[in-house]
Amino acid sequence: MNPNYNETELQILEAARKVFLQYGFDGATTQMIATESGINKALLHYYFRSKDRLFEAVFMEAFTRMIPNLLKIFTAEIDFFEKIRAFVGAYIDALLQYPQIPLFVLHELKRNPDRIVQLIKSSGIRPEFILEMFRGEVGKGNIAPIDPYHLLVNMLSLCIFPFAAKPMIQGFIFHNDEAAFQEFLVSRKEQVAEFIIKAIKPC
Amino acid sequence: MNPNYNETELQILEAARKVFLQYGFDGATTQMIATESGINKALLHYYFRSKDRLFEAVFMEAFTRMIPNLLKIFTAEIDFFEKIRAFVGAYIDALLQYPQIPLFVLHELKRNPDRIVQLIKSSGIRPEFILEMFRGEVGKGNIAPIDPYHLLVNMLSLCIFPFAAKPMIQGFIFHNDEAAFQEFLVSRKEQVAEFIIKAIKPC
């Protein structure tokens, strides 16, 4: 991500990503990361000083990927329902690349809620913009009356939840058939978009 | 829960619930639980032998609450859309009582996926029944054609996700206004039900 990292640092970071995303901060050890990256603990501390700092690097990267690119899509000059389709497709595609991120980010945010204040400042995310746009569409009569807060959260829920609940859904509904679950996630790109559109289309 | 526990054991269990739900298995220590329950570590081991066993008791209880009572509601002799309303209302109400449970259960299931096999056997949950019923409704023309798997997961997503994503939603959308977020969750009982119904109603 940051091009200022050298070869070894990138190696450590990749291992840290793998281990932290799998086990979380509390479940991961510096030994695991050292082993995974083929070096030893001392070197890890030489480059990143502490487990905390290494974690911070991994978390920030994950958090960035977790935040959907709402603005870019919803400012485009296309039909509102096309915006929904574009957003849902792009976001689920993004999550398919890093399926562990949602549960990881949510768990770590809960473990350290103070972080959220810092993140809001630095992220520059403006949910207000999206909410205002939803209100505008309702006003124009393009969509049925709906509370914009719920619409936003519904969109996010339908996209993100299946990734966070993978162990449960895959186990109980797909009998641990990994491939079936994977295909299910892909098919959600279309299914979720149409579900939302039908729910808000004037009728 | 289990009436076979005596006074002290219940005291320890309540503390364990609090600490494990807050910090997860890896983030919690037996010392925290001992302090929280006003006794000491030794006594904790006297009653529960190990951290693992104590955790298991807490997890199983949480998992039970996490599983929605789908069957009871969906076998009732009422209109299909009323079933949706009844289920969403009851499930969100249940989660409002234990808002920490979703993220806790999902995280711990990921940490120990082997558990899922055991849980499926002992739970007696039959998602197949619900799926079959959804198919039946589609066949009868009561609802628009929709993949029953997606409908089931959509229902669960819309109910559960806001609880799991509390730190994020409360922080970014409600500017850390706890009361506003709480009210939002309550209003979802109605909002989510109507959202789903509109999405599947023939039009």
Add this chain to the structure above:
DNA sequence: GTCTATATTGTGATAGAC
């Protein structure tokens, strides 16, 4: 920069007095 060895602290668990 990279290693081995070690310091230091914290954790789960037990022994043993009362």
Add this chain to the structure above:
DNA sequence: GTCTATCACAATATAGAC
């Protein structure tokens, strides 16, 4: 049953040789 004291081990982190 309940406590204090302690063991054995694992964790983060650093010192110091090369």
